[in-house]
Amino acid sequence: MFRKKLSLTERLEALREATDLGEGLVSPAEHAALARVADAAAERRALSGEHTVVGFFGATGSGKTSLFNAVVGEDLGKTAARRPTTSSPLAAVWDPAGSEELLDWLQVEDRRNRTGDFAPGAGPVILLDLPDFDSVEPEHRAIATRLAGQVDVLVWVTDPEKYADSIIHDHFIRPHASHSSVTLAVLNKSDRLTAEDARRVSASLEQLLVDDGLKKVSVIRTSARDGSGIDDLRKAIAKVASAHSAQQARIEADLRTVTAPFVGRQSLKEPTATDKRRLDDHLAEAAGADRLAAATAAAYRKRLGQKTGWLLTSWLLRLRADPLKRLGLREDADETGVHRSSIPQLDASGRAVANRGVRGYAQAVSAGLPDRWASAVVDQTEQIVDSLPEDLDRAAARTKLPAQPSRAWGLFTVVQWLALVAALVGIGWYLLAAFLPGVLYPFMDEIIPDIEGWPIPTLLIVGGLLLGIVLGMFTGVFGLAIGSGVKHRTRRALRREVASISQEKVVEPLLAVRARYLEFLDAIRRAAGNAGN
Structure with a gap:
């Protein structure tokens, strides 16, 4: 049977309708997820649609912040005495006009405006360096978890030692398995491996991502120390940003994730x-x-x-x-x-x-x-x-x-x-x-x-x-x-x-x-x- 493709607005209206109908009749966690996606999508669409928000997520010791600085082209941490560690989000903003309300919504106070373009054709871009999601500080993990549900593009940063860590896979990547189109996977510190070991670890990480449910996600090998792979990562980010569809793709991915537990349920038998x-x-x-x-x-x-x-x-x-x-x-x-x-x-x-x-x-x-x-x-x-x-x-x-x-x-x-x-x-x-x-x-x-x-x-x-x-x-x-x-x-x-x-x-x-x-x-x-x- 022919299926009409619904617009994103129609789908979000349907989600809001489902949220209202399910109140008190689905589990509190399921209802909270429905409401969260409906609210976040509505709020995000009301803010700057020009900026693409890219979040860098990683475990302690993965070199996430160093990689972030390498992609930005400057060690932004040196200019911030109040940020000795990645304890709060930091934003690098290209073309900052109109980004204030968006960053307020993301609750990012530390903002660094950048001159020029992030990349030709990429348009306004915001890169976020986020707290470590395996931090012993519950507040840091809460910030990472919240922003994982808000940013347009997710960059998962791992290293050869922790790429198979269950925390990143069970608590972060797998819940966002339907977000393949706005997900980038990075194996950082690859300079510590031989070429053969780097290929083997990359293949292993790709298989883990497939097992998590992600599709068509390639692993980008990088090293903040020698600069290898940095251009590849910048190009990958620019490719996603230049399509100017990351925001919509992210919302659509959220819709697929939050509706997945209910889609395909068996039809009911009519009382006779x-x-x-x-x-x-x-x-x-x-x-x-x-x-x-x-x-x-x-x-x-x-x-x-x-x-x-x-x-x-x-x-x-x-x-x-x-x-x-x-x-x-x-x-x-x-x-x-x-x-x-x-x-x-x-x-x-x-x-x-x-x-x-x-x-x-x-x-x-x-x-x-x-x-x-x-x-x-x-x-x-x-x-x-x-x-x-x-x-x-x-x-x-x-x-x-x-x-x-x-x-x-x-x-x-x-x-x-x-x-x-x-x-x-x-x-x-x-x-x-x-x-x-x-x-x-x-x-x-x-x-x-x-x-x-x-x-x-x-x-x-x-x-x-x-x-x-x-x-x-x-x-x-x-x-x-x-x-x-x-x-x-x-x-x-x-x-x-x-x-x-x-x-x-x-x-x-x-x-x-x-x-x-x-x-x-x-x-x-x-x-x-x-x-x-």
Whole structure:
């Protein structure tokens, strides 16, 4: 795939973005390195872009200062009574105009301006003689370490005795292994070796540099005493300076170094729909989906019985508490989210079920994340499980509960009343005939007529009572069947609310940590110079 080459400005912006995203989620040392490179690059670019800063680094006894003086062309130490040893940086400056702020940033106070040009076409150059990096004085080592991260060009000065010293390789050269394009390696005091030994030691040093990770770095053999190799070193410095790209090359090398630990990390596995469904299953169980569905179905049957049952017994149902009201639930969904149910808070078992679901999903989210990012997921998980009982209660309150029978059942209520009225008419008929027999005797045959031998009042009484009982039994059986559907719909509705709650309160916060890591990696890749077009 075609890759667009990012500008240095874009890469530094990406590094700053990665630094912000990684705060608290990468190790303090890694975050400090990211911030240091971002700050140093921004500060260096704001200062003189014309000057090339070249730092001479070496161990005690390597002849670094003598070599520095030889390259400068004068023993600058003789003119500085306050600098008997290389205890503080000394700068030799060619074309000093505009170098003051740069040297202030480098914290170099001892400055010696030079006349003329360092070399034809080299442009403004600043050479720094730095304290020995193996000094017993911690302050000296700190200065050398700091400036190794600030200068544009690094000149590593060794000698035949200490060229393989672990201090220079482990603590200085290897950490700057990606800086080959702005690194010069010098084997000083080569006059003490025979020509054959000098070639052998140079080859050995080159191999050590390759082992350190540097590429295409040749060793320049010098001697401050007889002047051999000094011109070669001056030409090498001038070549780097004349390209006027050392500053950018140094910053690019710093970017490669600081992003290297993160580039190439494996891609993450996306949490699956199965992971989300498993989470919802656990939360629905913890929220009491079955209990709520059963209560809704029971409330539906109770209300249907009250509405369509036999009027002589259905009133007894009103004496029983409504299952939903007992739980503090309403049929209508609470869209405001402020209503609380009276469902008991999750017990230990319910909490365990909910926590198991959340932690299982958190495990899927953190799969492949580095330890610190995975720990951030764990921390977020602990915050989530603390608020889960209230969230699940809110899910129950937000669920629309189909516990109210439809108005169509009102027809059965009308029929029940008609049946009761018919029975009462029959009873009243007989009472009238019984209490007023003398008055009604002449009309008895007409007052209590019959049909096929069955007195009409009897038919009204028996028919009204039987019709009421049969209708009550019918609607009761029918209510059981409908209640099963109500139970299913309620469970499904609560699961929808639980799924919404889990998405908002569990999935999104946990995925936010994962997304932040992916954004961090993307910023790191862009800082390293990689970006898709």
